[in-house]
């Protein structure tokens with residue numbers, strides 16, 4: 001057994017954390033032989049609820065959990081953590097776009113960036129889930145200058161999983177057979193789900209999804225809009241935003257940071273843009289990445305279809321607008 005690592009989950013009394021904590025506690029994220037000390041951060045009015053969550057984690061009777069630290073104090077929550085799931089933030093309601101949460105949520109990520117900077121391990125890997133996730137990740141890293149900016153990533157894995165599931169359903173295959181779906185840009189309605197580099201294994205090795213589907217119109221239209229609007233569709237039905245699927249995606253994302261991507265496969269995540277594929281620089285833009293030794297690399301040389309190009313431009317523009325608004329909110 002390795003020695004335990006400290007892992008913080010913020011918004012620990014909320015609905016995503018409720019599912020995420022189970023995955024972390026049973027070893028799905030950091031490995032079946034990696035003990036964890038769980039730091040659970042929420043706000044003071046939620047401490048009683050958080051106490052109930054702690055009782056349930058104890059009652060799971062999972063041996064990988066060596067200690068639980070529930071707190072409303074960021075200085076305690078972020079102390080010596082090696083992995084951070086920043087989930088705690090207001091969720092959107094029906095009729096809102098995720099960027100409508102910006103003014104309410106972005107300051108949380110400023111404060112938590114400052115706390116990470118002071119108290120976390122410098123190698124900490126930070127996954128931002130709270131919306132608007134890309135811009136919150138950018139803000140968090142700006143206020144944590146002593147931690148490499150590459151250590152901050154934003155979650156578009158739920159969109160990727162949604163895209164894979166849509167394709168699997170369409171092809172009537174198991175979702176595990178579909179790989180390499182890309183999400184470009186912002187985790188918002190402007191995101192660009194792209195299956196042009198995706199593969200499906202129909203029994204004799206991976207082949208292009210485009211060839212297997214033989215339906216370009218669906219990939220150019222309904223596929224994109226279904227994935228873009230899936231979060232809103234769940235809210236319309238559940239009156240609350242996606243939770244178990246978001247938690248699973250957060251676990252998948254951190255799992256791949258920790259253990260790397262499989263040969264020949266890439267995953268999508270919001271990372272600091274270097275301008276690849278014409279994206280604006282210095283925003284957190286979702287790209288296809290491979291991961292090795294806990295470091296991501298943007299996959300280069302993929303074909304972007306002409307019909308995707310204006311969409312990539314629009315999602316980049318939205319991220320620049322969000323960045324300008326976030327700086328305004330944080331500095332005034």
Ligand SMILES: NC(=O)C1=CN([C@@H]2O[C@H](COP(=O)(O)OP(=O)(O)OC[C@H]3O[C@@H](n4cnc5c(N)ncnc54)[C@H](O)[C@@H]3O)[C@@H](O)[C@H]2O)C=CC1
Pocket residue numbers: 010011012013014015016017041042043046087088089090091092108128129130131133155156157158159187241242243246
């Ligand atoms: N990136 C993605 O794909 C997804 C992102 N989300 C976002 O994740 C966030 C959380 O969603 P839920 O868990 O459903 O919300 P929730 O409302 O159930 O839980 C949020 C928790 O965060 C806590 N919180 C608020 N401010 C905090 C602070 N400063 N420090 C620590 N905790 C704080 C709240 O008290 C609450 O317990 C929302 O912003 C939601 O929009 C949700 C689904 C997918």
Ligand SMILES: O=C([O-])CC(=O)C(=O)O
Pocket residue numbers: 091092098131158230231232234235241242246
């Ligand atoms: O739609 C929302 O507000 C929650 C979310 O980010 C998602 O489900 O993708």
